[in-house]
Amino acid sequence: MTVDTGQISRKTWLAAEFVALFFGLTGLYAVTLRGVGPLPFLLVITVGIVIYLRRTGFDRHSFWRADALRPALPAILALWVVAAVALTATVSVLRPDSLFDLPRERPLIWVLILVFYPLISVYPQELLFRAFLFHRYTPVFGDGPRMIAISAVAFGFAHFIVGNWISVLLSVAAGVLFATRYRRTRSLLVTSVEHALYGILVFTVGLGDFFYHGAAAA
Template sequence: MQRLQRARASQLARRLQAASRSRLWLRIELGLIFFGIPTVVLVCRLSGFRLPLVPTLLVVCAGIVAMLVRDPHFDRRVLATLRGLGNESRRVLLFFAVSAAVLMAYTAWVWPERFLDLPRERPWLWAMVMVLYPVLSVLPQELIYRVYFFHRYSRAVGDPRVLLALSAVAFGYVHVLYGAWISVILTLVGGLLFGLTYLRTRSIWLVSLEHALYGCFLFTVGLGRFFYEAV
């Protein structure tokens, strides 16, 4: 009996040790992917080797999707669910309306010469951005920073509040590549909003809609210049 108890205790200890190592490696992986890669890209761009950001984003997203599809623990229904399009969509739209009013007033006050400049001066380019930005930028970012991030690192982090904060910081950090403090601040706040929506609904479509609303609005109101290649 004592031998059996010792064997079980030893087996449990090995499992706990293996789980601890797994969490450690996941945390290291998180740091390398979400902070290491943007840092390398930033250093390359500052050194004169400019990796195009959108193609790089699409390549990374393709790799992320491949890993998700091959992961037996990933619930693929996340990619199709329309949960949250009721009460949560009303919350998203209400908060967006308030935020948009504040950002519009701020832009008109601080940068009056830039206010609504893209639709006024280059309407065709503005229309292209409204169509292509959600597909080529928003959806890949949401697959990486919400779907993959929350699936992959929930076990390593544990507390969903910490996971939400980490995802927002990572989302804000990658926007250092645009070379403007306002893009980092806005995306840090946006990361919290989008992460909260995803945690509450597990719907990539609702969180992508939310992200697209804010992004398209920023390009419309005159803040889009902080969100295209600068560094």
């Protein structure tokens, strides 16, 4: 039995790169740039990711793949309704003053979130944590449960920049859902729609301040 040292070296390099990019840089950002909005950085990263994916054999249909949305939509909506009821009930009990605070007190901000959040935040995040991560690091983590777990943990840790562990833990759970959906559909449209539904739900029911450091001051 021969050992392919080149393959081992590549896997080791990719694993180290993954840790540095998704944990090292995120931790550095949280320490040195706390209070600075991440969207400009995310949009610059998005451009780089798109260029990289287009040059490295990524299936370009996965950038959208609209035909995958209709079959996935019933399951997405059914689970979302359950989550909406559960989150609304939880906020009404634990944070009654915050329930629907954004649409009640700042309806214009809420409408702007409905319109722009999926475009400038959700889709770029899905490009990074699903398309790029799956495409580049499959040689290290495979394309099954380990990849889903890695994607979810990286996605959750990215929310560490917000400054609370509630957002991290909830984002890990959401990351499992989004990564599983992406693995099944290979559609960034599908995962972006699902991600947007949950993100908008969070801002609507009164949990936005746990997920965006500027939500309370917006």
